[in-house]
Amino acid sequence: MAETAKALRSGTATARAVVEDAIERADALDGPIGSLVWRDDDASRRAADAWDAAADAPLLAGVPVTVKDTFQIAGQPWRRASEAISDRPADETDLLPAAAFRAGLVQVGRAASPELAMTTSCESPLYGATRNPWDLKRSPGGSSGGPAAAVAAGIVPAALASDGGGSLRVPAAFCGLVGLKPGRGALPQRVQGWEGGSTEGVVTRDVRDTAILVRELSAPDPHGWAPPRGERIDAVADLEHAPDGMRIGLLTEAFDPAIPVDPEVAAAVEETAGVLRSLGHDVVRIPAPAAGAELMDIYPSVIIPAWLQQTALDEPERLQPYIRRVMAQADGLSAADYVRASIRTRRLARSASEEMFGALDAVLTPTSATRVPRIGVVLAELTANAPSRTSAVYEQTLAFTTVASMIGAPALTLPTHVDSDGLPIGSQLIGPQRSEELLLRLGRSLERHYAWDDRYPDVPADGM
Secondary structure (H helix, E strand, C coil): HHHHHHHHHCCCCCHHHHHHHHHHHHHHHHHCCCCCEEECHHHHHHHHHHHHHHHCCCCCCCCEEEEECCCCCEEECCCCCCCCCCCEECCCCHHHHHHHHHHHCCCEEEEEHHHHHHHCCEECCCEEEEEECCCCCCCCCCHHHHHHHHCCCCCCCCEEECCCCCCHHHHHHHCCCEECCCCCCCCCCCCCCCCCCCEEEEEEEHHHHHHHHHHHHCCCCCCCCCCCCCCCCCCCCCCCCCCCCEEEEEEECCCCCCCCCCCCHHHHHHHHHHHHCCCEEEEECCCCCCHHHHHHHHHHHHHHHHHHHHHCCCCHHHHHHHHHHHHCCCCCHHHHHHHHHHHHHHHHHHHHHHHHHHCEEEEEEEECCCCECCCCCHHHHHHHCCCHHHHHHHHHHHHCCCHHCCCCCEEEEEEECCCCCCCCEEEEEEEHHHHHHHHHHHHHHHHHCCCCCCHHHCCCCCCC
């Protein structure tokens, strides 16, 4: 992305040519992948032409990007992969895509998610299955599977995504990408859903592109519900200055220790810990925080069902049965029940944060406790077993990501390893509040070591 932006600013490339190239790649590559669920190529061309004609264009003018189907953009359908929601256009544009468009990014399509962003595999009755560019029989993860698949396939260099418990980081890890879930309030967002656990972020191929995007999109929001951050998140200038002598916790058991961790995944993060030690950091093994398992119980049994209940549906009977069963968990909750759960969640989140970061600068974990699952595995589990805590692979996908969302901490997944099947494994860095810049600098030092920018999937243009 950075090189594309540089070529656009120097005049050696035009926004129209760059966007046309992205459209051509989508035509050539996306058929077997299914990352894009809606396109308006003429609108993309018009946006590119407008930036080419602008006298004073912003830094990223003309850089193509996809936007997850969960974002509202005025005039575009906002179905959230649900047959229960009509295709009438949205009336307003969410704050993050609005900031992206002001920064010059040109939207090339809406990217797939599962229905209502409710699973870690990107499959829905409305749009079908999105496939992982590394292996078309495998899932790209979810719920931001479409954005991650589009970036991994090389259709676009970056994507806007969201994360309510791992929805950005899991797909980034499964697709061999860098994914940043910023801390609560870091990027503009009208409503921080799921008790503030649902935030928005970006997926790219490398740490520098992530740092640039976050800097350009993180202008303080004086009207936001969360306290304004007061300044942009700018790790770009110091990105090459690796942080010195950090104290990093190594967590290889899940936040709920009852969830098993794949041995290859555990071995990969152990090796990442060794690299960090070689870079001068003190890496110490830590147990899962005592509050972790209870947090992971409250979230899917109370917080998420109650929030889902307020979703405006045109034909609720067309929801998938497992989603109806999740929503039904809220039927017997009173307002007082929800408030009690909310207060308990905040107390537990504070306790977990204090336990992890009282004496540590960051925590290193696997991004997921499982390797990349096949298409259909997670959806079949949820169809048979919802609510989700009885779904084994689903639980593994979120075993290391949910708690970071619930405490509102920034978390960065990095494509450090490849498993015995040649598929990506991610290492996750979690930091205390407002540590995005530190995590990005630490991530860049690992990127220099692992050199993952040379890894590309061989995407078959003619299908499986």
